[in-house]
Amino acid sequence: VPEIDLLSPLAIRGVTLRNRIVMSPMCQYSAEDGLANDWHLVHLGSRAAGGTALIIVEATAVTPEGRISPADMGLWGEQHVEPLARIARFVRSQGAVAGIQLAHAGRKASCEPPWLGGASITSAEAGGWEVVGPSPIPFRDGDPVPVPLDEPGIEAVIDAFEAACRRALEAGFQVVELHAAHGYLLHEFLSPLSNQRTDRYGGSLDNRMRLVLRVAERLRGVMPPELPLFVRISATDWVEGGWDIEQSVVLARHLKGLGVDLIDVSSGALVPKATIPVSRGYQVPFARRIRDGAGIMTGAVGMITEPGHANEVITAGDADLAFIGRELLREPYWAIRAQHELDGEPSWPIPYGYAVKRRAR
Ligand code: FNR
Numbered sequence: 114v115p116e117i118d119l120l121s122p123l124a125i126r127g128v129t130l131r132n133r134i135v136m137s138p139m140c141q142y143s144a145e146d147g148l149a150n151d152w153h154l155v156h157l158g159s160r161a162a163g164g165t166a167l168i169i170v171e172a173t174a175v176t177p178e179g180r181i182s183p184a185d186m187g188l189w190g191e192q193h194v195e196p197l198a199r200i201a202r203f204v205r206s207q208g209a210v211a212g213i214q215l216a217h218a219g220r221k222a223s224c225e226p227p228w229l230g231g232a233s234i235t236s237a238e239a240g241g242w243e244v245v246g247p248s249p250i251p252f253r254d255g256d257p258v259p260v261p262l263d264e265p266g267i268e269a270v271i272d273a274f275e276a277a278c279r280r281a282l283e284a285g286f287q288v289v290e291l292h293a294a295h296g297y298l299l300h301e302f303l304s305p306l307s308n309q310r311t312d313r314y315g316g317s318l319d320n321r322m323r324l325v326l327r328v329a330e331r332l333r334g335v336m337p338p339e340l341p342l343f344v345r346i347s348a349t350d351w352v353e354g355g356w357d358i359e360q361s362v363v364l365a366r367h368l369k370g371l372g373v374d375l376i377d378v379s380s381g382a383l384v385p386k387a388t389i390p391v392s393r394g395y396q397v398p399f400a401r402r403i404r405d406g407a408g409i410m411t412g413a414v415g416m417i418t419e420p421g422h423a424n425e426v427i428t429a430g431d432a433d434l435a436f437i438g439r440e441l442l443r444e445p446y447w448a449i450r451a452q453h454e455l456d457g458e459p460s461w462p463i464p465y466g467y468a469v470k471r472r473a474r
Pocket of ligand 1: 137138139140141171172214292294295345379414415416417436437438439440
């Protein structure tokens with residue numbers, strides 16, 4: 114049996130990734146009215162040309178109120194489809210797979226972009242809007258209090274995720290990732306720290322999981338059987354009494370039962386004051402735990418910057434995919450460097466490859 118490593122292809126349903134390197138979704142806060150533009154095309158396209166197997170478009174809001182900032186990407190209308198389709202076409206033309214993350218920011222919506230400080234925008238005149246959540250508990254002291262979603266509000270959110278998923282498919286995306294991490298709406302329902310509801314969406318673990326499971330079920334229902342569905346979670350809030358890895362394993366089992374293919378395992382960001390031991394590969398053990406405990410494929414993410422380390426994550430069986438974030442911002446062609454370092458044949462863009470391939474000289 115040939116060993117599986119970072120450069121091994123991976124088939125998930127009907128989609129084959131050329132290696133195990135994924136561009137982690139990263140907000141650019143560079144859209145107007147939710148529309149993708151030339152920046153997004155070049156930003157994402159260069160990583161596709163740079164050998165990455167799967168490019169996941171940043172958190173893309175399913176409603177205007179679901180944006181973190183007014184400059185977030187969106188898929189709440191038909192006008193958003195064509196600019197994203199242009200990106201999906203280019204990504205696919207480079208031999209990469211085009212993925213997109215669908216998101217609702219919940220109580221963390223209506224903020225300035227991080228380079229302007231990231232503060233809540235509290236008035237409509239300043240471009241902000243009313244934020245929603247499971248319960249009237251703000252993210253930070255002094256932030257606007259979220260309006261708790263009522264049952265019709267919850268149904269509308271689920272419908273918005275489904276409609277956005279249909280548009281993503283129309284745009285040519287082959288992988289959809291549901292964002293249920295980082296303290297945004299779906300994670301807010303999961304965690305007892307942000308969800309203090311007494312209806313069927315709060316209290317017990319089953320009730321707190323209800324919204325994300327319902328959304329995942331609806332997305333799986335509109336996705337063709339040959340296309341993969343991923344879910345990103347925060348495996349722990351890093352706070353006593355919060356969401357934790359044990360609950361994450363249970364959630365992953367349920368998601369698997371609904372036809373979710375892979376859990377992308379991140380952590381934190383539900384509350385501002387958590388002590389997180391950030392270090393090399395610090396979230397990898399959670400990916401391992403979920404992979405073993407729920408029998409589902411996982412992606413590892415967070416402080417994986419060296420090809421050798423990413424390779425170890427795969428060969429050790431900690432995860433099936435290595436998601437690379439900031440290192441791919443620093444170095445768009447990181448996957449080509451990884452292929453060199455691990456002695457593979459780099460997946461050069463076609464106009465370069467014939468000229469620079471080592472073995473074709
Ligand atoms: C992020 N991250 C992130 N995560 C996510 O699920 N959706 C998103 O849209 C974003 N946006 C985003 C923007 C920027 C600029 C950064 C740096 C990060 C988190 C990201 O995907 C990744 O999980 C973390 O950056 C940790 O991985 P690295 O950077 O240590 O490889």
